[in-house]
Amino acid sequence: ADSIEPLLGLIAERNAIGDQVALSKWESGKPVQDAAREAVVLSGVREQAPEHGLDPDDAARFFGMQIESNKLVQYQLLDEWRLRGNAPDEPRPDLAALRKRLDKLQADMLDALQASAPARNAPDCPISTARAVKAYVQAHQLDQVHQMALIRSLGDFCR
Numbered sequence: 001a002d003s004i005e006p007l008l009g010l011i012a013e014r015n016a017i018g019d020q021v022a023l024s025k026w027e028s029g030k031p032v033q034d035a036a037r038e039a040v041v042l043s044g045v046r047e048q049a050p051e052h053g054l055d056p057d058d059a060a061r062f063f064g065m066q067i068e069s070n071k072l073v074q075y076q077l078l079d080e081w082r083l084r085g086n087a088p089d090e091p092r093p094d095l096a097a098l099r100k101r102l103d104k105l106q107a108d109m110l111d112a113l114q115a116s117a118p119a120r121n122a123p124d125c126p127i128s129t130a131r132a133v134k135a136y137v138q139a140h141q142l143d144q145v146h147q148m149a150l151i152r153s154l155g156d157f158c159r
């Protein structure tokens with residue numbers, strides 16, 4: 001269970017950047033899904049995977065889950081803001097700068113994914129992961145949106 005802890009923090013950080021991405025898209029009106037950007041992210045992951053001791057297909061599958069959970073955060077927040085008629089009163093972030101932050105996080109996430117191999121391979125991985133997620137959610141007081149995103153991020157984590 002210990003080997004998944006750093007990864008949980010990084011996943012939550014990536015999902016939290018999704019809040020900022022949603023705010024930038026609220027302002028710009030750009031669609032949440034950007035297939036071209038997703039392809040760039042995934043090809044970067046494939047390229048970097050071996051340097052981090054990971055199989056490119058496995059790393060890309062994991063990042064596919066991160067992308068799905070990021071969009072889940074964005075769709076849910078945008079929906080809330082539309083119903084409410086406004087988004088949080090905060091400076092609107094720049095999408096290009098947010099993407100740089102996501103890119104920077106990638107190497108650490110690949111390292112943490114590699115380090116989580118014992119957890120992923122353990123026979124009790126599904127239950128240990130569910131418990132680790134629950135503990136993380138409680139310790140960091142994640143709201144429903146970010147709890148669901150964290151669960152989605154680890155959807156097919158176990159081998």
Ligand SMILES: C=C(O[C@@H]1C=C(C(=O)O)C=C[C@H]1O)C(=O)O
Nearest residue numbers: 021032033034037038066067070
């Ligand atoms: C985060 C973004 O939104 C979506 C999620 C992505 C991701 O998680 O990397 C990439 C492209 C978009 O489909 C973005 O547009 O950069």
